[in-house]
Each structure stands twice: as C-alpha cells, then as structure tokens.
Amino acid sequence: MPNSKIKKRYFKNRKKNASKAMLFLSNILNERNLTNDTLADSVAKSIMRLGKKHGIRTKKDKYNNFCRTCQSSLIPGKSCRVRISNGFILNTCMTCQRIYRFRLDNQDSEENNDESPITYNQICKK
C-alpha cells in the first residue's frame, strides 16, 4: 500500500521537522522583536502548541518567557511585572495575573550546566 509508506516517512521525520520549526520560532524571539506584541504572542502560542503535540521543548530560559495559562509572551515591563522578594524572582503575567516563581541562586548553576546552544545550521546539516 502506497499510503502506509507515506505515513512511515512522515513519522520518521516528524520529530526532526518539529525541532527545526521550534528552533526557527525561538530564533524569532532571539532577535528581540519585542516591539511587535502580536508577533511575540503568536510565536509563544505556536511554540507551546508544537511542544505539546511532538513532545519537544525549547531551552529552559526561553520557556520561562511564556505564560502557560493565557499562552502569551512575558515581556518584562510590558506584559509582565518583575519583582524580587526573599531570594525569589516573581514574574506576574499582566493578562491573567498568574505568578511564576524562580529561585535566584539556582538559576546561575542551571545555566552553567546547559550544553552549548545548537545553531540552525547544525540542524539543517543532519
């Protein structure tokens, strides 16, 4: 059956294609297109959707830039409020008032343990 062959090929490349798309989307956020609110929100939404569907994640520091309740991007001073209290960073989403807490001292050690970031060209070569 030709149909099953096509399906097999699709499932083989599914995760690869998804991680390519994820990298493309996170690069858009890297470019700091923070002036365009709708772009940042739609990128956040599609990164969340991709991650749920294919079981892949962006880097942890990127993941903290989205609100998981209302699926919008958290831009400090614009769509989220940042406060520090008792050794915690408190990020409050201004749309749904959800609060995200991050420990101050843990963040540095996690960043050092991270592997070197994968560039878009490296994934294309594979």
Ligand SMILES: [Zn+2]
């Ligand atoms: Zn929110």
